[in-house]
Amino acid sequence: MKKLVAFSTLFLTLLLVQTACAELTRLEDNVYAYVGVKDASPAHSFAANAGIVIGRDGVLVIDTLISAKEGERFLADIRKVTDKPIKYVVNTHTHLDHAFGNCVFANLGATVISHEADQSMLAAKGAEILQSVGNYGLQPEDMQGTGIVLPTLAFSNQMSIDLGGETVRLIRSMPSHTAGSLVVHLPAAKLLFSGDILFTDFHPFLADGDFAGWSQTLDELLAMEIERIVPGHGPLSTKKDLQEMKEYLVLFDSKARELATTMQDGEAIAAKLLEILPKRSMADWMVAYNVKSRYLEKK
Numbered sequence: 001m002k003k004l005v006a007f008s009t010l011f012l013t014l015l016l017v018q019t020a021c022a023e024l025t026r027l028e029d030n031v032y033a034y035v036g037v038k039d040a041s042p043a044h045s046f047a048a049n050a051g052i053v054i055g056r057d058g059v060l061v062i063d064t065l066i067s068a069k070e071g072e073r074f075l076a077d078i079r080k081v082t083d084k085p086i087k088y089v090v091n092t093h094t095h096l097d098h099a100f101g102n103c104v105f106a107n108l109g110a111t112v113i114s115h116e117a118d119q120s121m122l123a124a125k126g127a128e129i130l131q132s133v134g135n136y137g138l139q140p141e142d143m144q145g146t147g148i149v150l151p152t153l154a155f156s157n158q159m160s161i162d163l164g165g166e167t168v169r170l171i172r173s174m175p176s177h178t179a180g181s182l183v184v185h186l187p188a189a190k191l192l193f194s195g196d197i198l199f200t201d202f203h204p205f206l207a208d209g210d211f212a213g214w215s216q217t218l219d220e221l222l223a224m225e226i227e228r229i230v231p232g233h234g235p236l237s238t239k240k241d242l243q244e245m246k247e248y249l250v251l252f253d254s255k256a257r258e259l260a261t262t263m264q265d266g267e268a269i270a271a272k273l274l275e276i277l278p279k280r281s282m283a284d285w286m287v288a289y290n291v292k293s294r295y296l297e298k299k
């Protein structure tokens, strides 16, 4: 019996170690995705994804997760694959689950980059959000050590970063998931980090979205030469998922608008929408949140 217990403990330990390592997924020799799909709890950044690109001169980090703790978890996993200096952080947008870990990387001397609209959004709302994390299902201890770090480099349309042997393009053509949501494009690898412009198998957060600009942005991405996409939430994706995202937005907007003309209860509208919308394995709760934030008059 003792042997059996010891064996199961060893097995469990191995399993845990393996799970912890498996999160940094190698996409190219120098490009990794940090896919958070296993745990969509608030303290685990709502399963937000992140990534890294390693150049000759240093590392570019794409998104920093929800807190100092989460940023540290990410950094520890980065250090398992490279010891090069972390030169840049790109925030695909500045929602908390993608940008509140900035402090960890800024402390290492990294330059934090975003679109100027999302730089402004974080400057205007970041401190207040950090004060009221309970509204997002987070406990004060989840956020221990977390400070708001604003991007110090912001652009308005496009930007290229030369990492030494690897060029990274940042593109934002119009407002979408947020006013300044950008994509990170690696042309040579035909690879895209889309941030929350794409949610795959995960109900999207729509409260700050511009639906017309979002649809147009998705069309532009569909026209690009891309084979693999790391979405903001959910598993590694392709253009098929961009198309489905566009269809989801159109369906959600028309049905929610229609239901809100005769119904006032956000939960009841969400229940109806969940019958109509394509099934998603994560974040059913998001649908009611979206309905209340966009389609019902606040009382």
Ligand SMILES: [Zn+2]
Pocket: 093, 095, 177, 196, 205
């Ligand atoms: Zn977001």
